[in-house]
Amino acid sequence: MTDHPKDIPQQAAELNAEAVVAYLRAHPTFFTEHDELLVEQHIPHQRGDSVSLVERQLKLLRDRNIEMRHRLSQLMDVARDNDRLFDKTRRLILDLLDATTLEDVVMVVEDSLRQEFQVPFVSLILFGDNVAPVGRWVSNAEAQQAIGPLLGSGKTVSGSLRDHELAFLFGEEQRRDVGSSAVATLEHQGLHGVLAIGSRDPQHYKSSVGTLFLSYIAEVLGRVVPRVSQSLRPVR
Known part of the structure; x- marks a missing residue:
């Protein structure tokens, strides 16, 4: 029987999160090639509305641009x-x-x-x-x-x-x-x-x-x- 994600220990989840971050950094086009996964992702927004990864990325880029300027x-x-x-x-x-x-x-x-x-x-x-x-x-x-x-x-x-x-x-x-x-x-x-x-x-x-x-x-x-x-x- 396959363990349910909720049964994964917190420490293992943190380690997996680090691996996921490293993988996504190494494969920046991952969500472009697997856009069906975006539907299952939960990305918080200040207004409580959903926001796409593109919008999130644009916001980060704008913030960095302001800092650099x-x-x-x-x-x-x-x-x-x-x-x-x-x-x-x-x-x-x-x-x-x-x-x-x-x-x-x-x-x-x-x-x-x-x-x-x-x-x-x-x-x-x-x-x-x-x-x-x-x-x-x-x-x-x-x-x-x-x-x-x-x-x-x-x-x-x-x-x-x-x-x-x-x-x-x-x-x-x-x-x-x-x-x-x-x-x-x-x-x-x-x-x-x-x-x-x-x-x-x-x-x-x-x-x-x-x-x-x-x-x-x-x-x-x-x-x-x-x-x-x-x-x-x-x-x-």
Whole structure:
């Protein structure tokens, strides 16, 4: 005697369901070749009405199409933002290459980041035992004591910093207004320093935020600053 379908154990039914799903995926034209089975199938519908597999398939395709268009729209927005960011970075780099003095370099960086990039908090700090009269210089020992952990990796970091780190980078008065920041190190041929930017929004510079453009600007600064600093006399 053949067992009735109702007598099949639940576990066996689940295993059979997996096999059926796998088989139908491997044979997408199955119901086209056996359309008589569609009459026996029960396919739920929100309205309680019957619905064909074609309608069900069309609904799934429409849902996936909407999701894909949404993802594509997000990618297009990111691409447009990157294009604008690249254009601003390109103009900044060209201005840095045209600078002939350290004063010009400092002014170009700060003005561009504040005006073009709309960054409210900007800090360019150079490290050296012989302090120059232009820009902000601190000793290497002072920098290590204040932000040593940020300098250890030599990579650009972003996120929320500690109070004493914010005070060193942006000053005691402004540190309370900085919700998040990104810090890029300057290292090239004996030059050491940091370029830091900050936002009032704690979520603006997340730890996972891309720092490619800031790192690129810092790399260019690392090569421009030594060139324009050679003629400066240290202040003792």
